[in-house]
Amino acid sequence: MREHKSNPWITIVGFSAIVIIIIASIIVMSKPVLTYKTDLHESLEDLTNKDALFYPWQLNDLLNNKMQNVALFDIRNDYVFSHGHIPGAENIQAEDLSKKEFIKRLNKLKEKNITVVLYGDDQLQANGPWMLFRQVGFSNVKVLLGGYQYYIQHQNDLSAIKADTTFEKGVPMYDFAIMAAPKNGAAVNVENEKKTVEIRRRKKTTSVAGGC
Numbered sequence: 001m002r003e004h005k006s007n008p009w010i011t012i013v014g015f016s017a018i019v020i021i022i023i024a025s026i027i028v029m030s031k032p033v034l035t036y037k038t039d040l041h042e043s044l045e046d047l048t049n050k051d052a053l054f055y056p057w058q059l060n061d062l063l064n065n066k067m068q069n070v071a072l073f074d075i076r077n078d079y080v081f082s083h084g085h086i087p088g089a090e091n092i093q094a095e096d097l098s099k100k101e102f103i104k105r106l107n108k109l110k111e112k113n114i115t116v117v118l119y120g121d122d123q124l125q126a127n128g129p130w131m132l133f134r135q136v137g138f139s140n141v142k143v144l145l146g147g148y149q150y151y152i153q154h155q156n157d158l159s160a161i162k163a164d165t166t167f168e169k170g171v172p173m174y175d176f177a178i179m180a181a182p183k184n185g186a187a188v189n190v191e192n193e194k195k196t197v198e199i200r201r202r203k204k205t206t207s208v209a210g211g212c
Helices: 008-028 040-046 058-063 078-082 100-111 123-135 147-154 176-180
Strands: 070-074 115-119 141-144
Touching: 040 123, 115 123, 115 147, 123 141, 123 147, 141 147
Parallel strands: 070 115, 115 141
Antiparallel strands: none
């Protein structure tokens, strides 16, 4: 019988091909679009960092062209945006904020020292994207306190609300006191009546010897 001997050159070529494939895979492997650059402590500090917030009264200067280098983004859906928005705002829906195209744009705005202000229908809607962008290194991104609804309520007196802080309190979505009230209109008794409980001790019975 004829023995087959392995060719060392074939082994070398095969191994080299595998190495080349692995290297090519690493090179073409897509890098993550966003990477975290701040820790939890720094993220919590942003919640009270005035430089990370955009106050409603600042809109007065922005709308009167007294404030430059500010880009205002409305993150609500295009239907809601078309029915009313802050003048000069650009619509970018929340689900599109993490796309590569918008991230590239944010990088360019940061390089140009342009402040990016996000707002939703209320502040809660924009808090998530705002915190995310701050955590991944976009220190130029701010959130509009109070959101669009607060702006609508005070759009005619923006310059006079500098001392107003009602936007910090927020508005609850549901009135749980009303929801918990009895449907028949009876008052809810919040006082717990203390009732005494009489404890009776059972008498021990003696067992009878023997049995059936």
